[in-house]
Amino acid sequence: MNNFRLTLNTPSKLAMVVLIDGKTIRGKKKRDKTIYNFNTTKNMIDVNIFNVVELDSPVWWLWSIFYFIIGIFGIFDRGFGKMTDRIECAFRVSMADNVNMSVGTWYKDNSVCTVQCDTMYKEIKNKVWQDDSLKKKIKLNKLLRVGLWLVSILVIVAIVLKEVL
Amino acid sequence: MGKELLRQRAYHTGTILFRVMMLSLGVSILCFVAPMIQALYGLVVLLFLLTVILFTLGLILLDEEKVAWIQSTFDHLSELKPNLELICKILQVMLPMIVALSVVVIVCQLLASKRSFGKIIASAIAGLVAVTLWICVSKGVIGR
Structure with missing residues (x-):
């Protein structure tokens, strides 16, 4: 059985997903790093990181409304965050007894992840970028919240007027 | 990807509900303690009057008008009585809600991608406190 150990060094605010041969692997956090262990008998493995x-989600706006409601007018909501960074990496790694691979980001200017590996690997994809569609969605979410606030105020005023009159 | 999204949503929902639950618990504890504050007023007034007596005995200037004003303020305060019926009604709604919220928060945290054991423990404690207060309210501790 060969052991593959992946050390991921990415900002903690990013929710990273690691797929090895199509299977989602859960990692263990150690300070600013996350360590993933995978055992296999194969000679080659496919590693996907994103x-x-x-x-x-296409229905993010519905969830935003839901969070607004359960968060009592969004007061207790933590928001979607402002991170618009995207990471997409794919490697094909040759296996040996114990393989250590580390993937990390980044200095702000970098458009790729830095990779270190004990064995041979083929880089299929390695991309780090700022997602403009996310920026747009964050702005839309702000507008949605303003709209929800206006609707809430109108509803409250209507209820109060109905009670008074 | 779908699973990870679900985990993130669970974390998000859990965090919001945790905050709402903590606020509700704070309000409930205040409501629960409110009738007891009535009894505390007496002690406060007594201590204050004692201080005033000590001051007057010490021949420090406190004219009659000021003493009368302070006394009337405290008399007014001690006349204030919390609406026990309303408090009981609020607590009977809030406490079961807190218990339910604590369960939901624990489930959300267990499902979440970033598990926070602090929040799980705090929710469990909040749930237990709410259950205890609920038992007290249902046995008429406040209403008497």
Whole structure:
């Protein structure tokens, strides 16, 4: 059995997903790093690393309304965050007894992740970028919140007027 | 990706509900303590009057008008009585809600991508406190 150990060094605010041969692997956090262990008998493995944001969902606006309601006019809501960074990496790694691989980001200017590996690996994809569609969704969410506030105020005023008159 | 999204939503929902639950618990504890404050007023007034007596005995200038004003303020305060019926009604709604919220928060935290054991423990404690207060309210501790 070969052991593959992946050390991911990415900002803690990013929710990273690691797929090895199509299977999601859960990692253990150690300070600013996350360590993933995977055992296999194969000679080659496919490693996919990417991040997921709540705003990726097509119904993110519905969830925003839901959070607004349960967060009592959004007062207790933590928001979707302002991170618009995207990471997408894919590698094909040759396996040996114990393989250590570390993938990390980044200095703000970098458009790729830095990779270190004990064995041979093929880089299929390695991309780090700022997602403009996320920026747009964050702005839309702000507008949505303003709209929800206006609607809430109108509803409250209507209820009060109905009670008074 | 779908699973990770669900985990993030669970974390988000759990965090919001945790904050709402803590606020509700704070309000409930205040409501629960409010009738007891009535009894505390007496002690406060007594201590204050004692201080005033000590001051007057010490021949420090406190004219009659000021003493009368302070006394009337405290008399007015001690006349204030909390509406026990309303408090009981509020608590009977809030406490079961807090218990339910604590369960939901714990479930959300267990499902979340970033598990916060602090929040799980705090929710469990909040739930237990709410249950205890609920038992007290249902046994008429406040209403008497």
